[in-house]
Amino acid sequence: MAKSLAWKIGGDQGEGIDSTGDVVGTVASRLGYYVYGYKHFSSRIKGGHTHYTVRLGTEPVLAPEPEVHVLVALTQETIDRNVRGLVAGGPVIADQAFKPALPDGAQAQLIEIPLTQIARELGAPVVRNMVAVGASAALLGLPLDAFRSYVEEKFGRKGQETVAQNVRALEQGHRFIESSHVAVRYELPAATPGTRYLMTGNDALALGALGAGCRLMAAYPITPATDIMETLASLFPKYGGAICQMEDELAAITMVIGAGYAGARAMTATSGPGFSLMQEGLGLASVAEIPAVVVDTQRVGPSTGMPTKTEQSDLMAAVFGGHGEGERIVLTPGTATQAFEDGYEAFNLAERYQSPVIILSDLALGQWLQTVERLPYERVQIDRGAIVGAAETQDLEGEFQRYRLTPDGISPRTLPGTPKGQYLATGVEHAQTGKVSEDPANRAAQVQKRRRKLEPLRTREGAILVDAAEGAEVVIVCFGSLIGAVDEAASDLRGRGLKVGRVQVRQAWPFPAQPLRAALQDARKVLFVEQNVTGELRELARLEGLEDDRFASLLKYDGTLLLPQEVVEEVRVLVMKEEV
């Protein structure tokens, strides 16, 4: 019995592919299966081939399945493009209306169902895809009742007629398979329903930010980050927040900085092109020591790149981008739960260290649905850092020393509105009062202070997450959404008797060099797995003096999701080389 199955629906954009995939994903999740839902889409709204895959399993899944078990085709193009990704002899549910045909040599079983005709007869052409869902349920061995109750809940508000049409569509599709001679029937072990959630990293991050008290977001729409703004836009009116859709990313970042200066928890979210525009602003936040939270949901770059495809090529830009040497904190979540954690912790770090914090996400994490066991919201704590209030400033003689040289480099700040706490925050180098200064000794002292304050973060708890293996033949190192494929690969390799460890880098800067060195100490081989062409994470490790002849890289930069099998294969090659 398979531990996981993959179901895929394809058609033209605008044909309800997304909502149909969501139905299958949500019902599977409610049945207790772990779900990973991923799509192929293009930068257009109508037309163009798109597909949506739902992987469901009895164990957590955060990576794609190499082959699809059921394909639902709404167009001939769907068959032509996707039949090769089907398991040998797998079923293709196709709408009879477009007279589907299998390409020569295709190993598949074509099941023609009059989807459009059935929907028309039900008096609702829009339920066409629901017929296919009913048929899919039969093939996947999922109980139809679960779909029925979902439909009742989802369409209840639209009236009984709509519910009835959808239920009948499900039933007819189901019956079509049950009464046919289709031999293929899949079966998954029974799952245990629990209180689980199906969400994207963007959703989880938005909730984390809200939990942290973020009530202001300035952003400019960009794929694949826009959902964060849209999620918060739907929540803010209730929680007293404001979304400001700005004219560009220059405005977005500087608005966040203005708000951070004035004491609000504010954020912006963008992707590569917008992130490039924010670099000058990030420098201001670094030197004027103003909290600011910036999400970069990475996509393929440079320039416009491939806006709907995933990559991890902004790491260097996040750490070193912009002119001068303004340091930032860079967090790298890999799962929705981690996106939630970083979504709130970023604000604490930003205020505690008076620094810009970049949450470096990626398209796969930001956009693809995943099962979340639970969001650890009880762990959310709000730490606003060192703030000097009116009680302390009232006895102040002379000017407030906003940039006082302190042993830990953190200088308590006042918030505008505090009597006697006035000061100048400026991107110009400044003395302890904030006043402009070109004095060489002051310049050096302020540079050192700003550097010093972030130093303790190099050993922050949770900066790397280690799944160790004693006497590891290989330790795999990765960041971001690749943790899904890497963990699955590690588990597979361990099943084959190989000692495999893995390290997920959760904070790319300040670089956790010492914990990483310790984690890699006993490994015979170290494999960096990254979605970029230059091996940016490995390069950071090299800069920190960690590189040695055990290091190797698996780099993927074609925009597609990393398969666990690719990692398995690379590790096997690496170990074989070692043995030769």
Added chain:
Amino acid sequence: MEVTLKDYRTSEKSWWCPGCGDFGVLAALQKALVNLNTQPHEVAIVAGIGCSGKIGNYINSYNIHVVHGRTLPSALGVKMANRDLLVIAAGGDGDGFAIGMNHFIHAVRRNINVKYIVMDNHIYGLTKGQNSPTSDPGQRVKATPQGNIESPVRPLSLALSAGATFVAQGFSSNQAQLARLIEDAIRHPGFAFVNTLSPCVTYNKINTYDFYKETLTNLDEDPDYRPDSRAAAIAKVLEKEELVTGLIYRDPTSVPYEDAVPGFGTVPLAGRDIALAPEDYELLLAKYR
């Protein structure tokens, strides 16, 4: 406590050239704040880059000196974070009408509750004399030795046609009028644009104090002018080629941006209790079941 001019002075020595128009703008701003009895800690000044951007160095309020051209979005951030603050954005013609022009138009149409004082000297001073977007045609400078071939931005007509709810222009030599215009701007609920003609005595040989004294029309002295009609205001600034001072237009129905945001609330964000309760999370998560 009664606020005096002394409260707004800093220990900083001014870096402007002797005779710079910006001294007059600074003095008028300080006077206006004193006249309104505004406490220094209740004021946040957001300054741009350029000679004018140094204004924050010389005034004892909360000050943030940002990246070139981004005064207005930064000022919006400050205001949204703490709506109780009086937020004043200040910068030059380069900051506002070249690198930051985009934000100017959007601040106008959003009607952000920020007072925007532009020190317009028709030239780039701090980079030693290049033409600015408001430079007169023909002006010869080192970077444009054959003379300026571009036509100037017309800040007043631009703001009016973009829907500004408060537009005024002052002259840095006319202290009394400028201070009064700034006071009016501060009282205005919404975006208040005060363009100030602030001569650069070092690099601009065209738009001098004498030039303005000869060419400016003071609308205060025109008993027939009423600043309540956008159409009349546009006609007036076109007729006078923007060489007017006084209150040009004010929309009495202006609603500031923060009041227009649904559910935003009147308590400053910076001081709110922001923690969520477990019930809040459960409610939020229900959507993802």
